[in-house]
Amino acid sequence: MTKYEDLYFRQYQNELINNFFFDEVEFDFETHKKLIYWGVRVMGRERTKPQTIEEAYIRFNARSVLLDWIGLLTPRQLMILFPIEKDYDGHKYQTKDYFYTMDVCIKHGLDTKIGDAFEFLWDYQNWDIADLIIEYMSDISNVRKFEGHPGLMEEFAAKNGLKTYREREINGSSVFIEDLVITDDGKVL
Structure with a gap:
């Protein structure tokens, strides 16, 4: 602060x-x-x-x-x-x-x-x-x-067919991992 x-x-x-x-x-x-x-x-x-x-x-x-x-x-x-x-x-x-x-x-x-x-x-x-x-x-x-x-942005992305990613640390380095997105009609993006 x-x-x-x-x-x-x-x-x-x-x-x-x-x-x-x-x-x-x-x-x-x-x-x-x-x-x-x-x-x-x-x-x-x-x-x-x-x-x-x-x-x-x-x-x-x-x-x-x-x-x-x-x-x-x-x-x-x-x-x-x-x-x-x-x-x-x-x-x-x-x-x-x-x-x-x-x-x-x-x-x-x-x-x-x-x-x-x-x-x-x-x-x-x-x-x-x-x-x-x-x-x-x-x-x-x-x-x-x-x-x-899902959070607000994740829900918005799913409804609009957009992929989202999360940043994770793996073995000391930062990588982006794609989220699994399921649309309203049950399709996986």
Whole structure:
């Protein structure tokens, strides 16, 4: 953990101790904005893989709670905490940019609660938010793997007829081994 990540984590812990809330009625933007800010900064940067199913569930649940809290914000409040990236050439590269994100926010209603944060944040262009969403999807995938199901990418690959590979160390050298993929219609790729 870098010194900045350690600082983010300590700040988040302080906010959890001082401003944790259980109920939507208790939510106040001015009181809880630091809790959400530091939560996104910490949970979007946690890159280690869980070693047990309990760890996977803990990470998934912690990010789920954070997404629930973000769902209590309005897009205007979210823009205060995590401004939209000032990238203006999305039309050229067919990517999300400032204009696309603003359009999504305006269509949603700038002063309407976000509600389903995962769906809304998917269209929100900010790198801290993007990191959080990626880690949340990794949590879902990790929980599925611990439960004996394929991860999200493995399932996507199987449905689309794509081969996947895993890196393994054999006799001190790194090799890629092809995964056995069975499609929905029972064919082995």
